[in-house]
Amino acid sequence: MFIAGISTALAQESRLTEKQKSQLIIRFPKSDVNKDGKLDEAELLALREFFQYRRRNADSAPVTTDKPQEDVDRWKTVGLRQANTMGGGEAAIPEKGKFRVFVLMGQSNMHGTARANELKPLYTERHERIRIWANGRWEYYVPTQRFGPGVSFAHQLAEFWPEDTIGIIKVSIGGTGIRSFEKDWSRERASLTFDGEKGSLYKDLMNAVSEAKRISKPEFCGFVWKQGGADGTKKVLANEYYETFKQLISDLRSDLGVPDLPVFVPSYADDDGLIKAFTAKMSDQDRAKIKELQVKDAVGENQRVEVLLKFLNDARPAKLRQLAGKRPYIAGVIAAQNRAGRDISEVTTLFPGQLPKAADGTHYTAEGYITLGKIIATAVQNHFLAKKQDADL
DSSP states (O other), X not given: OHHHHHHHHHHTTOOOOHHHHHHHHHHOGGGOTTOSSSOOHHHHHHHHHHXXXXXXXXXXXXXXXXXXXXXXXXXXXXXXXXXXXXXXXEOOOOSSSOEEEEEEEESHHHHOOEEGXXXXXXXXXXXXXXXXXXXXXXXXXXXXXXXXXXXXXXXXXXXXXXXXXXXXXXXXXXXXXXXGTOSSOOHHHHGGGXXXXXXXXXXXXHHHHHHHHHHSOXXXXXXXXXXXXXXXXXXXXXXXXXXXXXXXXXXHHHXXXXXXXXXXXXXXXXXXXXXXXXXXXXXXXXXXXXXXHHHHHOXXXXXXXXXXXXXXXXXXXXXXXXXXXXXXXXXXXXXXXXXXXXXXXXXXEEOOOSOOBOTTSSSBOHHHHHHHXXXXXXXXXXXXXXXXXXXXX
16 A cells, blocks of 8 residues: 555655655665665656556566576567567568568667557558567567557668568567666666566577577668667666667677677767757756856867766756756766767667657657658668668779
């Protein structure tokens, strides 16, 4: 009863008593990130995200079992569960052409929240050259419940490579931090975003990769990453996001055996857009302080972003919430993704702009997901066209 009441209060953003906060720390000790025996506003925001995730995904919770994790059906884990609903029946891989496989990973806007009945032909029909890893095998890609950007992405690439087959291996789950996806997974690290019970999503991926290699001959052609919101809830997560993502890319390239695997990251805003979005909500006094820091700490071409991040890292939680809502440190995540596109070889950061969103203001509409998939597919096409031009020179 206590947890139910607290969950409702958090969801409604009601004020909690000090006694209730103390009880929350007892029940969820990791929520007290700075170990000061109190829950500040940022820590309460992270808890609110956890309760909201738990309500949204109650029907996607892992099956409770007394068996060791390795004995649980590896194709029914939370990371693969939605992909299983996108399979339209077992499908052989055509012998003609290449089998180009793309890895798609992320949280809710990669997972997809649009209803499958909003799709229109040809997206509702079996395509003889499009496959998805579902239920432990290659199947036709035909969503039956929800869908994200992968559908239009695969169809556009099948048109771009008319002699080849497109395969999708998708591992995603809403409200999930990047540490749930890392190779060296630990419950402690994943629990910083309340994801410890989901298990290793990287293991889910590599289980699929291993079996896919056993039964087919995939040529891994790209990694698409749509994630970030969960890591905007805590300073430590945002500040370490770049290095965590860099390591994920390195591990994936190594384990797939593709050292130059191209990576595509749809971001929320470029650096200029990020700066404008935050400074537009600031007071004249805060903007003046940032200008002063720019003069004092001016170093390098991206110093304006670094100055903004320094200002935000030093700001109080109340101010951060005023600027960024429930994800007070999201600027650090966005800046890290943008940096990855500049500093890591073969990584392309994309800026889709404002896509149509659903009533919740966070997730895209069916039109938004279809548009996003096409934008990512176009980036893939441009990458391979540029590679071909370089080879022809």
